[in-house]
Amino acid sequence: MNTVIRRLTGHLARGIAMIWVVTTISFVIIRNIPGDPVRGQYEKLIEQGMGPDQAERATAALYGFLPTGSLWDQYTGYLNGLIHGDLGQSLSTPGTGVATLIGSAAKWTVLPVLGGTLLSFLLGVTLGVYAAIKRSGKLGDALAISGSLLHGVPQYVIGLLVTAIFTTLWPILPAGGPVDISFEPGFNAAYIVSLVQHATLPVLTYALASYGGWILAMKSSVATVLGDDFILAAELRGLKRSVLFRYIARNAILPLFTILALSLGMLFGGAIFIETIFNYPGLGLLLVNSIGARDYALMGGTFLVITVAIVVANIAADLLYAVIDPRVRTGGAA
Amino acid sequence: MTESFAPGVRVQDLTVVYRTPVGELPALAGVGLTLAPGTITGIVGESGSGKSTLALSLLNAVQPPGRISGGSVEIDGLGDVVRLTGDDLRRARGRQVGYVFQAAQNSLNPLKTVGKQLLDLGRSHDVADLPALLREARALLGRMGLDGGRVLDSYQHELSGGMRQRVGIMLALVLNAHLVVLDEPTTALDMITQATILRIVKEVHRERGLTTLIVTHDIGVAAEVTDSLAVMYGGRVVEHGPTMDVLGSPRHPYTRGLIRAIPRLSGDIGEATALPGRPPTLGTIPAEGCVFRERCPLRMAVCDTVDPAPAAYGERTVACHAVGRPVNLAVRKEYV
Amino acid sequence: MTVTQLLPAPATPRRNFWRGVLRVMRRKPSRMAGVAIVALFAFMGLFGPLLYPSPLPRDDNALYAAPSWAHPFGTDFEGTDVLALVVTGTRYVLLAGLATAVITVALGTGIGLLAGFHRGRWDTVLMRLTDLQLTIPGLPLLLVLSTVWKFTSPLEMGVVLGVLGWGGIARAVRSQTLSLRERGFIEAARGLGLSTRHIVGRELLPSMAPYIAMNMLIAVTGAIYAQVGLFFLGVLPFDANNWGVMLNLAVFGGGALTSAAALPYLLAPLLAILLLTLGIVLVVDAMDEIFNPRLREE
Numbered sequence: 001m002n003t004v005i006r007r008l009t010g011h012l013a014r015g016i017a018m019i020w021v022v023t024t025i026s027f028v029i030i031r032n033i034p035g036d037p038v039r040g041q042y043e044k045l046i047e048q049g050m051g052p053d054q055a056e057r058a059t060a061a062l063y064g065f066l067p068t069g070s071l072w073d074q075y076t077g078y079l080n081g082l083i084h085g086d087l088g089q090s091l092s093t094p095g096t097g098v099a100t101l102i103g104s105a106a107k108w109t110v111l112p113v114l115g116g117t118l119l120s121f122l123l124g125v126t127l128g129v130y131a132a133i134k135r136s137g138k139l140g141d142a143l144a145i146s147g148s149l150l151h152g153v154p155q156y157v158i159g160l161l162v163t164a165i166f167t168t169l170w171p172i173l174p175a176g177g178p179v180d181i182s183f184e185p186g187f188n189a190a191y192i193v194s195l196v197q198h199a200t201l202p203v204l205t206y207a208l209a210s211y212g213g214w215i216l217a218m219k220s221s222v223a224t225v226l227g228d229d230f231i232l233a234a235e236l237r238g239l240k241r242s243v244l245f246r247y248i249a250r251n252a253i254l255p256l257f258t259i260l261a262l263s264l265g266m267l268f269g270g271a272i273f274i275e276t277i278f279n280y281p282g283l284g285l286l287l288v289n290s291i292g293a294r295d296y297a298l299m300g301g302t303f304l305v306i307t308v309a310i311v312v313a314n315i316a317a318d319l320l321y322a323v324i325d326p327r328v329r330t331g332g333a334a
Numbered sequence: 335m336t337e338s339f340a341p342g343v344r345v346q347d348l349t350v351v352y353r354t355p356v357g358e359l360p361a362l363a364g365v366g367l368t369l370a371p372g373t374i375t376g377i378v379g380e381s382g383s384g385k386s387t388l389a390l391s392l393l394n395a396v397q398p399p400g401r402i403s404g405g406s407v408e409i410d411g412l413g414d415v416v417r418l419t420g421d422d423l424r425r426a427r428g429r430q431v432g433y434v435f436q437a438a439q440n441s442l443n444p445l446k447t448v449g450k451q452l453l454d455l456g457r458s459h460d461v462a463d464l465p466a467l468l469r470e471a472r473a474l475l476g477r478m479g480l481d482g483g484r485v486l487d488s489y490q491h492e493l494s495g496g497m498r499q500r501v502g503i504m505l506a507l508v509l510n511a512h513l514v515v516l517d518e519p520t521t522a523l524d525m526i527t528q529a530t531i532l533r534i535v536k537e538v539h540r541e542r543g544l545t546t547l548i549v550t551h552d553i554g555v556a557a558e559v560t561d562s563l564a565v566m567y568g569g570r571v572v573e574h575g576p577t578m579d580v581l582g583s584p585r586h587p588y589t590r591g592l593i594r595a596i597p598r599l600s601g602d603i604g605e606a607t608a609l610p611g612r613p614p615t616l617g618t619i620p621a622e623g624c625v626f627r628e629r630c631p632l633r634m635a636v637c638d639t640v641d642p643a644p645a646a647y648g649e650r651t652v653a654c655h656a657v658g659r660p661v662n663l664a665v666r667k668e669y670v
Numbered sequence: 671m672t673v674t675q676l677l678p679a680p681a682t683p684r685r686n687f688w689r690g691v692l693r694v695m696r697r698k699p700s701r702m703a704g705v706a707i708v709a710l711f712a713f714m715g716l717f718g719p720l721l722y723p724s725p726l727p728r729d730d731n732a733l734y735a736a737p738s739w740a741h742p743f744g745t746d747f748e749g750t751d752v753l754a755l756v757v758t759g760t761r762y763v764l765l766a767g768l769a770t771a772v773i774t775v776a777l778g779t780g781i782g783l784l785a786g787f788h789r790g791r792w793d794t795v796l797m798r799l800t801d802l803q804l805t806i807p808g809l810p811l812l813l814v815l816s817t818v819w820k821f822t823s824p825l826e827m828g829v830v831l832g833v834l835g836w837g838g839i840a841r842a843v844r845s846q847t848l849s850l851r852e853r854g855f856i857e858a859a860r861g862l863g864l865s866t867r868h869i870v871g872r873e874l875l876p877s878m879a880p881y882i883a884m885n886m887l888i889a890v891t892g893a894i895y896a897q898v899g900l901f902f903l904g905v906l907p908f909d910a911n912n913w914g915v916m917l918n919l920a921v922f923g924g925g926a927l928t929s930a931a932a933l934p935y936l937l938a939p940l941l942a943i944l945l946l947t948l949g950i951v952l953v954v955d956a957m958d959e960i961f962n963p964r965l966r967e968e
Contacts, residue, residue, distance in 0.1 A: 014798070014801060014802070017802065018802055018806060021806070022806065025811070033818055152891070152951055156902055156917075160940060161940065164937070168933065169933075228440065229441055230440050230442055233433075235427070236393055236395055236427055237433070237458075237505060238425055238427035238458060239424075239454055239455065239458045240457070240458040243457070243458055250445055251443070251445060254445070262805075265807070272809055272810065272813070273899060287813055288813065288905065291817055294817075299817070302810075303810050303811070306807050306810050310807055311805075324445070325445065326447075326491075327489070
């Protein structure tokens with residue numbers, strides 16, 4: 001287990017370094033925004049008749065650091081606030097904490113991203129195996145080509161085309177929003193049907209945008225494993241086809257788990273396009289809207305949470321890898 | 335287990351072709367070879383001579399883009415392997431014919447313990463008594479000087495090259511196969527492990543009453559363990575006979591060149607003379623005539639047009655136009 | 671810009687090289703099409719803005735006009751020809767893409783070579799940096815940066831995208847360098863008394879050039895997607911002439927998604943992106959074969 005712990009600490013250290021870099025970037029940007037909104041807010045509050053102390057505290061609550069004081073004090077104050085889990089107050093939704101806003105947005109990102117990714121992973125991996133085995137066949141070719149094309153096209157193009165098709169040309173699904181607001185939220189059929197209907201296009205877009213990558217990755221991975229000696233050896237020992245298939249599939253899918261983790265992380269960033277197109281109130285849309293509204297505390301907080309999601313996904317992938325690959329688990333050479 | 339279990343093998347007129355962009359090229363051209371029951375036969379040859387293809391043919395397992403295009407491989411108790419397909423072929427592999435890979439090749443699934451792979455093997459061959467299979471495997475590994483229980487719990491990456499090779503032999507024999515094919519069993523092993531593996535091969539062969547085929551490019555290995563020896567060149571068996579005779583008085587000019595090229599431990603290294611030229615590859619094998627003529631010191635006019643057929647000289651078979659004519663056989667017996 | 675201009679041709683077998691290029695091109699007509707598409711966009715980027723008056727004429731009588739002979743893709747919300755918008759927008763898109771590619775390749779190759787060549791502490795530090803660059807969420811970072819940076823010039827956009835995108839090439843170049851090292855390549859050159867500059871410039875770089883060139887094309891596509899995406903999201907000012915601005919106005923301003931009549935306005939820039947991608951993919955496919963000796967010999 002030693003190697004697992006060593007890898008884990010390495011990941012943690014790198015993750016913390018990344019989070020630090022991201023928060024520092026946020027700080028530098030917020031501090032250097034043209035027009036200095038931090039200072040502006042402070043002065044505005046003073047103008048409104050607030051005492052300097054009170055105004056300072058109110059501003060700090062908004063931006064995470066004091067409007068007065070040296071750069072270093074502001075920086076350490078900002079970091080200190082973040083370490084204590086204080087992401088500040090939202091400017092665009094007055095009276096609401098950034099953490100609360102992020103919390104309620106996160107669920108709208110996590111579920112469609114997970115659903116779409118798992119759907120495309122399963123589909124892509126299965127078809128990828130097929131494409132690798134039937135490499136010279138027509139269907140195998142078609143699968144590989146469809147994979148390359150879908151893989152090469154950016155998410156927002158797929159999203160826009162999907163919207164144009166299913167909401168404009170052939171309007172069978174709702175164009176935007178997470179749910180039809182006319183239904184009573186709760187565990188009733190109408191509400192759930194509406195939820196599913198609204199989630200269909202975003203999930204479909206996630207799936208279409210990433211499925212090509214899975215086909216290509218799985219195809220090349222299977223092709224590599226098929227060339228491995230142990231597969232021929234297993235064949236020459238007369239193992240059943242089903243057993244042979246399991247040998248191939250398990251060995252081929254292994255390297256894909258790292259990509260799965262990375263892509264889950266990336267999808268939190270990629271959710272930006274899909275959520276904007278479908279007006280889906282997840283983290284991506286929150287980030288875009290916070291920038292549009294010049295709500296800097298919200299922007300910094302969302303950016304931070306997206307980064308943390310990536311770090312967590314990385315660590316989870318590494319643990320998963322250790323569970324399925326004995327070479328990692330027991331510290332042998334890969 | 336008695337000697338009578340050991341099957342005989344008759345390879346007749348076996349032709350294997352590989353599909354290439356320039357058409358189908360022969361890797362084996364009408365090969366004939368007989369393995370007497372209970373013997374150890376060696377196949378030697380340079381890389382590209384077709385020896386591994388021949389070994390795979392015994393299991394009808396020539397890999398694409400290659401395929402067996404003609405001939406037969408008769409194995410006692412199995413019939414013509416070339417005609418076997420589907421589940422019949424699968425069941426013959428492993429149960430009747432065991433195949434041991436080169437040590438350098440990873441012949442084990444890296445994600446499963448040896449024991450689990452053994453169980454996969456047992457289930458694939460409908461072994462009813464799996465505990466007995468495990469006991470047999472442990473006994474075999476113990477016979478080869480390993481701690482059976484520990485090895486069965488190990489993953490491939492936890493085993494050394496010599497240990498992997500013994501695991502390979504165990505997996506080839508554990509279903510009680512009596513014909514065993516070993517492909518380069520000692521390549522990539524250190525000298526001491528090589529000696530151990532060869533000793534094990536010999537002992538297990540005798541104890542279990544096997545018919546064994548060893549493919550090697552190392553004449554020393556062949557000399558040490560085999561009863562009879564086939565020399566391959568350019569997809570043909572050019573000489574075949576009892577090992578002592580073939581090495582003691584080689585008759586095909588290629589065999590002679592091969593033996594002369596071995597440097598000896600005692601004596602001047604300058605005495606070893608390398609064979610001139612290079613062995614042919616799939617694409618450079620001449621379409622007609624003798625495949626060896628470009629490198630042959632005894633080349634004659636007939637060699638350019640007629641591929642010499644193997645001819646029997648007592649226990650020996652030689653495929654050469656020049657053999658049987660009065661030529662100066664400068665043979666040095668001491669190489670045996 | 672055709673592919674071949676991007677590449678340092680190998681010094682000696684030049685004639686053979688060109689013959690190989692020709693043969694590879696001829697074997698699959700789709701590759702010719704790829705080159706033609708890329709050339710078409712290059713032409714649009716170079717001369718497109720010269721073909722139309724600036725600012726583009728508006729026709730107040732034809733807002734959101736349907737496709738017609740005069741306006742093959744219809745008109746936008748102010749009656750401007752959509753095709754003209756796409757053609758004149760090519761320059762920003764391509765220029766930013768090229769700038770990104772140049773910076774990505776320069777940074778990636780430099781850092782990868784440095785790490786692979788010096789190994790040891792340099793290597794550790796640079797690879798940590800590369801890991802960081804690769805795992806940092808690029809698009810969110812770009813969005814955050816857009817609050818202080820307006821990207822009105824395509825070169826600015828290219829620089830930022832390049833600085834955020836060199837990680838992949840750096841890692842690949844490093845592993846190539848290490849593998850050449852392992853094969854005794856560098857030691858042998860050292861033994862011949864060659865200078866480091868000579869080894870890197872004359873021995874290492876040429877052997878990696880095809881690989882780097884291919885990555886460069888891939889970086890161009892990535893950069894095109896990213897910038898168009900940024901403009902599409904609407905976080906950047908609309909004064910730049912970019913396909914992404916068209917997408918944004920079509921989707922969020924013009925309601926292209928609510929009426930089928932305005933669809934051409936949305937589809938035109940999408941089509942441009944898809945076509946350009948297709949062109950680059952086909953060219954990469956051809957390059958793959960030209961530079962992969964295993965495929966070439968057969």
